[in-house]
Amino acid sequence: MSRRKKIYEGKAKIMYEGPEPGTLVQYFKDDATAFNAKKKEVIDGKGVLNNRLSEFFMSGLNQIGVPTHFIRRINMREQLIRLVEIIPLEVVVRIHAAGTLSERLGIEEGTLLPRPIVEFCLKDDALGDPLVSEEHIVAFGWASQHDLDDMIALALRVNDFLSGCMLAVGIRLIDFKIEVGRVWDGDFQRLIVADEISPDSCRLWDIESGQKLDKDVFRRDLGDLADAYTEVARRLGVLPSNVTHTPKPTLVN
Ligand code: UDP
Numbered sequence: 001m002s003r004r005k006k007i008y009e010g011k012a013k014i015m016y017e018g019p020e021p022g023t024l025v026q027y028f029k030d031d032a033t034a035f036n037a038k039k040k041e042v043i044d045g046k047g048v049l050n051n052r053l054s055e056f057f058m059s060g061l062n063q064i065g066v067p068t069h070f071i072r073r074i075n076m077r078e079q080l081i082r083l084v085e086i087i088p089l090e091v092v093v094r095i096h097a098a099g100t101l102s103e104r105l106g107i108e109e110g111t112l113l114p115r116p117i118v119e120f121c122l123k124d125d126a127l128g129d130p131l132v133s134e135e136h137i138v139a140f141g142w143a144s145q146h147d148l149d150d151m152i153a154l155a156l157r158v159n160d161f162l163s164g165c166m167l168a169v170g171i172r173l174i175d176f177k178i179e180v181g182r183v184w185d186g187d188f189q190r191l192i193v194a195d196e197i198s199p200d201s202c203r204l205w206d207i208e209s210g211q212k213l214d215k216d217v218f219r220r221d222l223g224d225l226a227d228a229y230t231e232v233a234r235r236l237g238v239l240p241s242n243v244t245h246t247p248k249p250t251l252v253n
Helices: 046-063 099-105 134-139 145-167 225-236
Strands: 006-009 013-017 023-028 031-034 039-042 070-073 078-082 089-096 112-122 171-185 188-194 202-206
Touching: 023 046, 046 070, 046 078, 046 145, 046 225, 089 145, 112 134, 112 145, 134 145, 145 171, 145 188
Parallel strands: none
Antiparallel strands: 006 013, 013 023, 023 078, 031 039, 070 078, 089 112, 089 171, 171 188, 171 202
16 A cells, blocks of 8 residues: 555545556545534544445446446455546535534424425535535636536435335435546546545444434544444445454453
């Protein structure tokens, strides 16, 4: 690993040069951050779980014709992905009210919205990823109107897929964030889902109990984050056999 060229290191992942042109290796770290990295912790096993979960969601999307950057998983913490030009926007889809939407508009967390709502935030840590309108996006040239239409269509297809996956295992998808990248196929450019899809970027509540199974466990100090992510992975049937986060042995009489 040390001989590979590091292209970029973010809060939760590192990108290395890939084995072929147009590819990257995405490495999932155990670091958890929240509130623009003001809160930080290393959560044993988180990277392994998110690598598996992102593989599960991205490969499922590829299989139903929603294009993503995912090519294949390499090992416990790494996956091979397509190199994309990241659009500098976070695309948030909200099905139920939570987080900043609830704060901004005074809607109780968990309220079902009249329809899925797509929001855009500018990817800029120094500004705290501010919410921006489609007018801002087109006027400042962060994406074209055509890109916006494609991003909304992609985000809504991801929503249908993710909501269905989660409902099948007794989990309610509250909201999620995706990132979108531009790729060139010959002379044609198209937009594909990039970055990751994991409990770091979704809100997931147990349907029966309402228990939170996502990064809010860390943001709001609600318990053990790895336990929550392990539960999501277990329900989806993607728990790696040798994940480090296993219950401690108990004495048998
Ligand atoms: N989200 C994310 N990265 C961010 C901001 C938000 O993955 O930098 C996800 C978050 O986990 C949630 C959704 O986007 O699933 C909506 O988040 P919200 O705007 O409510 O902000 P938050 O409360 O997470 O700050």
